[in-house]
Amino acid sequence: MIYPIVVYGDPVLKKKAENIEKGTDLSDLVTDMFETMESAHGIGLAAPQIGKSIRLFVVDGRPMEDDETKDFVKTFVNPQIIKEEGDEWAFEEGCLSIPNIREEIERPEKLRIKYFDENWNEHEEEFDGMKARIIQHEYDHIEGILFTDYLTPFKKRMLKGKLQNITKGKMKVDYRVAIPQKR
Ligand code: NI
Numbered sequence: 001m002i003y004p005i006v007v008y009g010d011p012v013l014k015k016k017a018e019n020i021e022k023g024t025d026l027s028d029l030v031t032d033m034f035e036t037m038e039s040a041h042g043i044g045l046a047a048p049q050i051g052k053s054i055r056l057f058v059v060d061g062r063p064m065e066d067d068e069t070k071d072f073v074k075t076f077v078n079p080q081i082i083k084e085e086g087d088e089w090a091f092e093e094g095c096l097s098i099p100n101i102r103e104e105i106e107r108p109e110k111l112r113i114k115y116f117d118e119n120w121n122e123h124e125e126e127f128d129g130m131k132a133r134i135i136q137h138e139y140d141h142i143e144g145i146l147f148t149d150y151l152t153p154f155k156k157r158m159l160k161g162k163l164q165n166i167t168k169g170k171m172k173v174d175y176r177v178a179i180p181q182k183r
Pocket residue numbers: 094095096097137141
């Protein structure tokens with residue numbers, strides 16, 4: 001099942017998401033999230049983006065057509081970033097919940113994360129570069145943070161009109177979205 005994607009202005013995107021009870025059957029939800037992400041050509045999708053305030057996100061680096069991320073297909077359940085380190089580097093990020101806006105965001109290059117996969121096997125791993133970047137962006141979603149929160153007040157003012165239009169549903173997107181005022 002393909003979910004409509006919740007867009008900027010919806011309170012669910014600003015909420016810290018709740019842990020999922022260990023052992024919960026997530027197979028249908030995870031399948032649906034991958035399907036939803038693929039239909040929107042995304043490389044990551046967090047549960048709040050389909051209106052569910054729970055600590056779960058999926059990633060699929062394959063659309064980037066880059067050697068670094070070509071095998072990066074994973075599910076993160078109740079993840080916990082243990083540490084972030086390394087130099088900050090800038091990259092132009094986008095977000096399925098903020099269509100047609102891309103901005104340079106600085107993030108540390110490495111991280112260590114503890115998480116469960118969709119079968120409740122526990123993992124602790126290190127990621128760097130683009131994989132770390134994708135995780136940091138999605139992890140922010142379950143913390144109620146959007147990339148626009150990192151922008152300078154000046155940049156935010158410049159984007160204000162565009163962001164308000166997204167909240168009103170006045171934008172072009174080629175995937176299904178849930179407009180905040182109509183939800
Ligand atoms: Ni996003």
